[in-house]
Amino acid sequence: MKRIKIYHALRVKLGIIAIVLIALPVIAISITYSRTVKEIIKNKYTDTAIQSVFETGDKIDFILQDIEEFSTVIISNTNLLEMLKNESEYGYDDFKNTLRGFITSRDDIEVIDLVMQGRKYSIGATKITSAYSIQKALMDSSGQPVWLPTKKENIEILSGIFDKYYFTLARRIIDFNTLDDYGYLMINMEEVILEQAYKSLIDDENVELFICDKNGVIISHPDKSKIGTTIRYKRYANEVLTSKDNNSYVQYKDKIDKVAIYSTIDSNGWKIIKTISTGYLYEEINNIQKYFLLGGFLYGIVIILFMIFFSIRYTEPMMKMKKVINKVEQGDLTVRTEVHSNDEIGQLGDSLNNMISEMEVLINKLVKEEQAKKEVELEALHAQINPHFLYNTLNTIKWMAKIQGNKSVSRAITALIKLLRISTNLGRDMITLEEEIDYVKNYIVIQKLRFNEAINLNYNIDSDCLGLTVPKLFLQPIVENSIIYGIGDENNELNIEIKAFTRGEDLIIEITDDGPGIEDEILEKIFKSQTDRNKFSKVGLNNVNQRIKLYCGSDYGLQIETKVGAGTLVRVRLNVKDVKYS
Template sequence: MAGDDMHLRAVSHILRLKATVSAFIGDLSIKIKLLLCFITFSTVFVSSVGIISYSKSSNTINRQSLIYSDSILKQVIDRIEKLKYEVMNISIPFVLNPSIQKNDFQTLEYIQFIQRKRAIEAEFSTIMMFKKDIGSIYMCVEPDMIFSPNNFGSRDEMNYKNYLVYRNCIGSVSVPVWTSVHENEFSSDESRNVLTFSRSLYDNDEFQPFGSLIINIPVQVLKETCKINASSTNYNIFIIDKKGNTVFNSLGKKGSENIPRGYLNHVVTVKETESTFRYKADGRNYLVEFIHSKDREWIYIAEVPIDYLMENSTQVKSYIITILLAALIVSFAAAYLISAYFTGPLRKMIKTMHLVEMGDFQVKTGIGNRSEIGLLSQSFDHMIEEIRNLIYKLGVEHEEKRKEELNTLQAQITPHFLYNSLNAIKCMARIQKVSGIEEMTTSLIELLQMSISKRTVYITISEEIALTRKYILLQNFRYGNKFSVIYEYDEDVLKSLTIKMVLQPLLENSLFHGVDASNGNAVIRIRVYRKQETVYMEVEDNGVGMTEEQIHRVLNEDNGRKRRFSGIGIKNVNERIRMHFGERYGLTFRSEPGKYTVAIITLPAVEEMEVRQNV
C-alpha cells in the first residue's frame, strides 16, 4: 500500500509540473515562443547536420563526384550538340537555295559560271569568318566541280565521288550525315583530322542527288570544346556511335583512335540512356558516366579519376565542422532577430484578414518590405483589389448585358416585320412576272434571314461571300449597275469559318462613304486568302480614302446606330471578331486620302469541325 501511495503521489506531481509548464509556455509572448522554437530547432538541426555530415562525408564526396562528372559531360554535350545544330542551320540555306537546286552550272556561260562560283565561295568565306569552329567547306557538284574558299586540287575534282564523306551523304538523300573523326580526304586542306558533316544536294523537280555540301570541323576544335575548365586534363571524353564505333577520342592525338575500354559493349547494349559506374584502367579507378544524344545516334562518355575527386575529402571534413559550429552560433543570434522581426507583421496581417472576413474590401496590410511576409502581404493586398475590381466589373457587365438584350429584342421587331412584308411582295412579283423585283426581294429576304437568325453564329467564308453577292445585287439595282465588284479568293479558304455579316458592313461603308457609286468609275475589290494559320479578308475601294483620325473614329465610335441594312457597325464587326477569336484577330484599315481605302479582316484558319470541338 505504501508503494502504491508513493506511485500515485509521483504521478500527481508530474501532472502538476506538466500543467505548470504548459501554463507558463502558454503565457509567453509570441516573440519568446518563436525565439525558443528557433533556438531549439537550430540546435537540434545544426547538431544533427554536423554529426551526419561528419560521419557521411565520404558519401557526400561521392555525390559531389557524380555531380561533377555529370556537369562535365552535360556541358560537353551541350557544346557539341550546339555546334552540330549551328552547322546544320548553316547548311540549310545552301541545300534549299533555288539557284543551286536548278543544277544548271554546266549550261551557264563562262562569265555567269564564274560569277555564280565566286558568290557561293564568298558566302562560304563569310560563314567561316564568323564561325571559327569550321575548318573548311566544300560544295561538290557532279560531274567534276568543287566550290570552296579552301585549298583543293584537280585530284579532288576527279576523285571526290570516291571519298567516304561524299558516298555517305549520297546514299542518304534526305538525311544529313555525320562522319566520325577521320583523316581529311581533301589532300590540300590544312585541317588533317576532322569531324565531317555532309548532306546531299538534290534537284527540286526530280528529287535526285547531284552533289553534296561538306563541312569539316578540325579535331582540335573538338578537343577545345571538351575543355570545361583548367583541370580538363583530369578527365577523358569519348564519343561513340550506336554500333560502338569511335566518333571522337580525346586521348588520341588524331582523335580517331580506337577507345581502349572494355565497357563499350555494355554502354551500347544497355537499355538505360544514361548511367554511371566505376571502371579501372591504366592502374587508376575511374568514375564513368555515359549519356545518349537526343537522336540516339551518338553516346557521350566521360571518365573522371576517383583519386582526383577524393583528394580534398579531409579538407572538406574540416570545413564542414568549422562551418557547422559557426552556423550554430549565427543561428542563435538569427533566432532572436527573426522572432522580433516576424511578430509585428504577423499581427498586422491577422488583423487585416479579420477585417476582410467581415466584408471590408477597402483595407490594406500596408507592409511594403520585400521579405517573404512582405511579398505575402502584397499578394494579399492584390487579391483584395482583384476581388473589389471583379465585383465592380460583374456589376457593369450585368448592366451592359441587360441593355444589350433589350436592344437586341427591340432591333428584331423591324427585321421580322420587313421579312414578312417582303415575302408578300415576292409572291406578288412572281404572280405578275416582274423578275427584277422578285430577284431583288429574294436577295433581301435571304440577307434579312441571316441578319435576324439567332442560331447561326459561324458560317463558312463561301456562305459569307454568297451573302455579299446578294447585297451587291441589291445595290446594283439601286445604282443601275454603275459600280463594279471584283472577287479574288483562293478555293482552299472557302471552307474556313467566319462569324456572319462581317463583309457587308465594310461594303456598305465603301458604297456610302468611300466611292461615288453613281459616276460609273467606282471599283470595289473583295480579296480572301490565307497565310499560314491566318485568313485575310480585304475590301478595297478607289474612293476618297480616310485620314488616320477618320480611321480611329470609325474603329472606336459606335457607328452601328446609324443603321442602313444590317445594323452592324464597323466597331461592332471588330469587337465581334475579337470576342469570338481573340485579341490577336480583328479589323484594321490601310488608306491614302484621295486614292483608296483597304479594310482588312484577320481570322484564324479554322473549319467547322474545329469550332464544334472548342465552342
C-alpha cells in the first residue's frame, strides 16, 4: 500500500482546519486586543510620567525664580547702591557686613560674590579657587539674570578642604536711575538643592534623571562625575534640545528600547530629563499582556487538543482497517477488523471483513490446485530420472563384467539394489540429507568399479545438517555431472568434495571437483529443457533445479561456477524453513 505523507493524513487536515478556523482567529483577536489595550495604557503611563517630570520642573523653576527675585532685591538695595557709588569711602568689612545681611536670611545660598573693577568681596563658604570668567559670561548681559553651568569648587571648611559643586546666578549691577555699571553679583547655590528636587523621581537603578542647559551641558546629576559633560552624543539629545514642546518624550534605542521624558524650566530654558527603559516603564502593562497572551495561547491549545481528540476518535476505526489491509497485502488472510460502529464506518468495516473472507476462500482453492499441479510435475520428473539412471547403471555393469570377475559384478549389483530401493520409492518425495549421502556413496561404489578407483569422494558435512529433510535424488545427478565432465573418456583421476552447512535460514551444499571444467557453450544449455541421449547429466541438473524451485521457491536452486582447466563448483541452496528435521 502506498504510504500516505503526513501532511495528507486526515488527522493532520482536521488539525489544520481547527487551527485555521478556531485557534488562529482567537490568537489574532487576543494579540490585537492586547496591543490596543497596551497602547492605551502605555499612553496613560507616559502621560503620568511626563506630568511627574513637569511638576518637578515647575518645582525647580520656582526655586530658580525665587533666587532671581532675591538677586533683584540685592542689586536694588539702596544702601548697597550708595556704597557702590562711593566705594572709596567704605572698607572691605563694610561690604562684607552688608552682604552678610543678605546671606543670613537664606539657607539655600552658600556664597555671595561681589566683583567690581578688579576687586572682589565674598561672603559665605571660603572658595580656594574661582572657576568662572565673569566678564565673558556676562559680556552681552544688560542686567538680566544669567545662569552659569555647575562647577566644582575647592571649599575650605575649618581646617580641611572639600570639593563641592555649585550652580551660579550671575548678573550685572546697574543703577536703573543713572544706568551706571558697578560690577557683578554672583549667587552660588550647592548643586544638591537641584538633586533633592528631582531625587524622588528616581525609583529604579535603570532610571537616569538629570538637568542640562540649553547647550546640553549637564548642570545636575546624581553621578557627580557627569556634571559638566554634554549629552550631544545621546540618540535623543538633538530632538530634546531642539523641541518646541515644553513637555514631551522621545522613544529611542540604546541596546534596548528606552524613553527620554523631558520638561523645560521656564526661568532659564534648562531641561530636566528622565531616561528609562520601556521594559521598566511598561513592566505592569507587559505583565498584563503576558497573562492575556498566555490565556489566549492556552485556550488555543485546548481547542486544538479538543479537535485532535475528536479527529483521533473518529479516524481510529479507519486506522484499524488500514492496518488490516496492510496485513492482507503481506499475505495474512486470517486478520479481521474490529470496528464497532453504527454509522457508515461500521458498514465499511463489515464489508472489508466479508471481502477478506472471500479472498481467503479463493486463494485456498488456488493453493490446492497449484499443489496438485506440483505433485503431478514431481511425479513426471521422478519418472524421467529412474529409467535413465537404470540404463546408465546397467551400462556400467556391462563394462565391469568385461574387465573384472564375478566379485566386482556382485558388488555393483548390490550397490544398484540400494540405489533402486530409494529411487523407486515414489511414496516419499523427501528424505534426510544423511540418506541422500548414503545414496551418493552407493552410486560412487559403482562408478569406482567402472573407472578403476579413479574417483575420490570426500565429505565435509556439518553434523547438524544430517537430520534435515531434502528433496530425494538431488545430489546424484550433480555428482554424476562432475564424473562425466571430470573424467570423460580419458579415465583421469578425479577428486570430488561434498560440503554442507547452514547460513541463516538457508541450507547450502557445495559439490566441488578438480576436473577440466565445463565449456561456456555446454554451460549455457545445462538448465535448458532439452534431452541428450548421450549424456543424462544435462537433464539431471535441469531436473534437480526445477524440483528445488518447486519445493522452496524461485529464489532457490542450483548455481554453477566453473572455469576451463580449473574445475567446477555446483552450489545448492535450500530454504531451511521448507526443510524439516527428521
